[in-house]
Amino acid sequence: MNITRRSSMGAAFGALGFAALPGLARAQAAFPDQPIRMIVPFAAGGPADLIARVTARVMSERLGKPIVVEARAGAGGAIGVDAAAKSRPDGHTIVMASSGAIVILPHLQASMPYDVQRDLAPITQVLAVPQIIAIAPGLGPKNLAELVAMAKARPGALSFGSAGVGSSLHMAGELLKIRAGIDIVHIPYRGAAPAVTDLLAGRIQVLAADVPALLPHVRAGSVPALAVTSAERLSILPDLPTAIEAGVPDMISETWYGLLGPSGIPADRLATLARAAQEALRDPQTRDALIAQGGRVVGSNPDDFAGFIRQTSATWRDVVRTNNIKLD
Template sequence: MLLPWAAQAQAPRWPDRPLKLIVPFPPGGPVDATARILAQAMGPALGQQMVVENRSGAGGVLGIDALAKSAPDGLTLALGSAGAVAVNVSLVPNLPYDPRRDLAPVGMVTAVPSLLVVRPGLAARSLAELLAMARRQPGRVTFASTGPGGTPHLAAELLRLQAGLDLVHVAYRGAAPAITALLGEEVDMAFLDLPVLLPQVREGKLRPLGLAAAARSPALPEVPTMAEAGVAGVEVENWYALLAPARVPAERMATLAAALRAALAQPETAERYLASGARILGGAPEEAARFIAAETARWAEVVRRADIKVD
């Protein structure tokens, strides 16, 4: 009679405390939006509230470093992006954490393509016109990014390499400030995640010129890919992974991974992500680790070719 009770008493029990989900970028940007959808779905799957905490700075370094140095109890997580997790390894000198040693992927979440847009007052109505303008005025056309080494920066650098342009980089602390700068005519162009740009594009406030993807997006089917618009080789997809600090006990990692799978499988969650132009990735922690390792190697080569430096 006591055996079932004993087995239940020894089973791992999730702590009766809220979880913290660190977002390494400011509120209002794509990482923040992705995280808040995930927190709303994943918290109930764990039976606890998941609280989003924005800790922006240094292209995502500050937030990811906070995760790496947090207690390995599974109660503090972070939503990492390609720039903060894969690119910074080869870009940031004296990175305060080693993603391979200090972080443990719970699983992949979503991926979104980058979209090239220009400010409303810019004369260029197509990618060809933008390229012609940049060639007539070398060093005059500016592009915004969410910080050095983020996918918006890398996408513009790929365009510069592929088209032989001289562009000026202007870094901001996240997507929301970059969009504000575009709307305020402070900068000429930017590659940003498709979901965060959809409202401005659909309202005619920003002009889309090309999607940095292999195929057009159902969210904006009228917008050509960069290759269709005239420049091949500019395919940049940002992805998001749910991360824990290293050395979280295996049973808690398994619980977190199961909760993530359950959250992504919810029809409402899937609908919200797909409506924004994202595609759901999912997968086991081991698959996420292999994916991130491959992306780290890929972006190391891009950083080398573009000779990207962080001051």
Template sequence: MNIDRRLLLASLASALPFAPARAETWPDQPIRLIVPFAAGGPADIIARLIGRVMGEQLGKPMVIDSRSGAGGAVGVEAAARARPDGTTLVLASSGAIVILPHIMPSMAYDPLKDLTPITQVLAVPQIISVRPGLGVSSVRELVALAKSSPNPLTFGSAGIGSSLHMAGELFKLRAGVDMTHVPYRGAAPAVTDLLGGRIDVLMADTPALISFVRSGQLPALGVTSAERIAILPDTPTAIEGGVPNMVSETWYGLLGPAGIPADRVAKLHAAAMAALADGDTKAQLLNQGGRIVGSSAADFTAFIQQTHATWGEVVRATGVKME
């Protein structure tokens, strides 16, 4: 090798460390969005709405993967065990993240350690309703009746440990009343029995009750959000009705497995924000009866920690456990 060629190779080698790195092209494959509930339900609807716009923003489609079971825990566990490269996400609901871990201690994931929060998407409060003929028209009157009744009133839910169940337990705790829990397999049969007068009280997510409220079949005594909601502006909150700190919402959020690189979290978050700002998506999400949140990853992480602690206190105070 002559001297000129050696000099040329040395010059090229010395320049390599200073050559700019090529920008990462990511995602380079479709993103799997796990929905931990059956197709056609609120979580599935929300996932498809935001997934469409997120896919457009990211340049790769969001593929819906339904993994129902154990109140959402099956799907969340699948996400927690996935490779942390940002290509597997879950649209989880509050139950599997901040409630079930306290009443199912044998769960295979720790929501505070095994997941990467990206953003809280939507928060849906419960409507407090009662059976026709119960004789109360406000939260204050319901509390007074519950305190004076010789036999405990009954309240229904979508199952032990569900958001609806825990809303009822929180109401009992905050109002200082006793009511007997009647669990159902889902909200629909509980609504049916409320209409039929077989249970006294039901606190159900807005979409489950709004049509019956609008038709006059069931009353809306109050809502469990901190503020009144847009689709029921004349319905007071439970706090306005005299029940302090009565805030219970079923929320939905995007999370992935722990360890997703920060730049990919930022890219996923930006795509989610674009979805929540999309006019059609926004309108359809609001039609679910809640409020759009769109929190930062840091704020969502702090929110999960805070509500996880709150529901842990409620579970310990009420003794709720899976049977």
């Protein structure tokens, strides 16, 4: 009798053990099970840092774990992106990358520490910030068509500034040269701020700069803005036409920011991260803060973001080859 009772109890405990296995598996598969590290490949306090922190706030709430924003600046964003690409692919390390390190630098440098297609897993595109095409005060043209006509009449006489060779501002100017069929001379600066200063002083004639860099001057009337390089007009500058509306076909150039992780993140974890990011981007407070940066909030899924990366990478590859652009 005792043996029978012990056997029955053992069987019962065994059954309970097997019944508990699914619950145990779910507990082991819970994600995230620790704080998430969000690398920002630029210095703290800049646009990428702000975008990361604004997005991380609601993402953290949705995921139920803290998101620690970590600055890893250098090499135009490549150092931080490389750190993310080489991290453990468990979903606990992601990077708020910008377009430069993902779709521009790989076509300008002979060797990169990472391969975008092989080493990175797109999660979602967060924000796209177009450029404003502006000219020096007193230059004369009242619209982009008149600027193009001036440049064609005086090949090589006009100059455009940028934040440095290979920057998104530089590439916007090079794309304008191709799309409009004009010859204007590139003048690189160490950042957008000195380029804006020289535009105001008339030392350069043209500048295509991200919206936040030029917006205060455009609103103050200190520089003439001719067009914006997005597909649609901006809500914060509704009277400013797009470059396409102004007569330059396919003139779309944006500095974009997006979340990526190392390749190999399990599909369910990638989907969880994308869903949390998309929910954050639907949050009104988050959207308002991002739109204030002069951008368009996106929130794409991983497959669409991957396709967008391939498409824009091909565009900038062709610009680099056509204009024979090389890093100094």
